[in-house]
Amino acid sequence: MNNADILKNIFGNLLDTYGPQSWWPADTPFEMMLGAILTQNTSWTNVEKALTNLSKVCELSPEDILSLTPDRLEEAIRPSGYFRQKAKRLNIFCRFCLEEYEGDLNQMKFVQIKKLRRQLLDLHGIGPETADSMLLYALDRPVFVVDAYTSRLFSRLGLCDGKAKYDDVQALFMENLQPDVRMFNEYHALIVKHAKETCRKRAPECEDCTLAGMCAWEFKIQL
DNA sequence: GTCCAGGGCCTAC
């Protein structure tokens, strides 16, 4: 079986096992992009609290967020953790939206993926996973989102090197799968779901599980 | 009390 078939096989297996995850049903693309920053190394439940707080003190628009004092913004997003860092990152991102796109996220949809990704990566506080999450989940661009679980699982399965960098792991998927927004969306969410479902308590014999939440032993795929 | 989330930046070597 070639890599393309293996990746499709794994996706089908995950989908059969867990069903559609329907990630990021936020009200607006802008809200989804705020969530992408707030969820950095943070559980989504905490992000929801932060977004709820934020929506109570201002409209979820670049202008309104920038109108908040640093203290007000930090206090609102406090539940999402790293609130001082993230407040600065949100401000930088909001300024970018206003200056480059007049605060109109729809304008981003007409920009080439490569250019837009570069612009996002150039912003302080936005790395590859956050940028790609924005592109995929908020802007419906066919970009595969890689995270620690993805690298861990697929290196365990022998499909990439354990020390492979972000772009290399991403290339494994993008070069072997059709650019399908819905599928990329589900695939990433299913990997995270799988990580949460398979943990040490279900595979105590696996001594490799130093990071909670991911054990390839539990992954019943026929390669 | 301990672990760790839907990361990224900075510094030291």
Add this chain to the structure above:
DNA sequence: GTAGGCCATGGA
């Protein structure tokens, strides 16, 4: 170029 430290809250 890369390993290690740091940021911080809340739920299991």
